[in-house]
Amino acid sequence: MAALERAVIVGAGLAGLRGAEALREAGFSGSLTIVGAEPHFPYDRPPLSKHVLAGAIPAESTALPHGLDADVDWQLGTPAAGLDRRAGTVRLADGRALPYDRLLIATGTRARPWPNPHEGRLAGVFTLRGRDDAAALRRALAAGPRRVLVIGGGFIGCEVASLCRKLDLPVTLVDPGPTPLARVLGRTIGAFIGAIHAGHGVDLRCGTEIEWLEGAGGRLVRAHCVGGGRIEADIAVVALGAVRNTEWLDGAGLSVDPGGVDCDGAGHVLDAEGQSDPQIAAAGDVARFPHPLYDGRRVALEHWSHAVAQAAHAGRLLAGAPPDAAYGAMPTFWSTQGDLVVKSAGLTQGADAVVIAQGNPATGRFIALYGRAGRCIAAVSVDSARWLPAHAELVAAGAPFPPAGAATDRPKGVAILDPGFS
């Protein structure tokens, strides 16, 4: 390999960092530049919505351990603004152009903002994605708000709401869906988890949508629900999911849309004609790729372990030491919601049935196993992490659903439930 080759990694998050490490470990000895939109060195996001909001650790202590030496050119605080594949350059927001021979796209996502920008700018209205977001929200929570309104009952929304209860703060969680987590876990399992949070004092308002946020003197004072009803709250956390950072790739001739930048099975990006670009790979939240475990369905996964594993794969690919197999790690994630831990293996999307495979929702500890067309496709543990690997094996093997086997604490006569995706 030519030592003078230049590698550029766009995105200084978990995926960019692990991709850079893999590139070096696989023997790449050329110049290495890492571009980050934020002024911070790579940091770990999961603690932001948990430990940092709880006040257990300061936001700046989330810097990630890494194995890179000093021979890295960090371009931090300057987002990438464009990609010119013919010239082989990444254009930065400050106008400079960085030439590359190998490029890793790892720009991730940002928080979806409150749709009304004026209301979104009210003091007391927050999103939670970056380290600075977490530090600001922590300060607001520590000041003892009257009530926190969490808008959106996905994982971040549930984490923030349950954490507020740990801090003994009054909190209302609103979601237009029938239960929290309904989109990812379905309403059957979502209802079980929602009941646990309600039991801890979260004021859960499902089937409720916020129409507008009212301010006074530039500060949030209350939220108005669609169809009437008001929620008095001086803090609102907008947890409406994430938007992929793909805009900088407009005009680059790649196959890209708000759902991600498309990759082939190996991890190289595809151009608009569907041809692979061997100089460019993508990894992490922004990369949409055909998942071999799910019949090649194209997915973009916003999971911590996925960012690590796919970036390691992409780094080796770009170093010219491609892994033997296409990237196809089992998707896994965890979510710490107050003292409750939810973990998942596999993808629930398309499930047509679910069983409580172990434990009992009434006790707050159980494993839910999801099936599709007679095969196991995902397993979710609620405060039962030790039992998850055994069920994840069923998912990895595409084992028949419902599974045979008989755990000792398995409910008698396992009921096959409608998972409640709609």
Add this chain to the structure above:
Amino acid sequence: MSTRADASPGSPPGLRVSVDLNLCQAYAQCCYAAPRHFRIEGHEALFYDPAPAAQDRDDIERARVACPVQAIRVEDRGRGA
């Protein structure tokens, strides 16, 4: 801003700890090995200190080694030199 770091980009001297919570199964061995830096809340929610003081490296190393699922990663940036 162009930052060509001198030695340890992004990390001040001392220890950095990260735990892969996908792997963690709450065996809590780290909590016995380094009780001031790891604790379990509820049934299995692990809270840990990602930036322990350098003088605690022996405790942290004991925790790392004790983990039955090897979920703990430690980066040691030296003794503050």
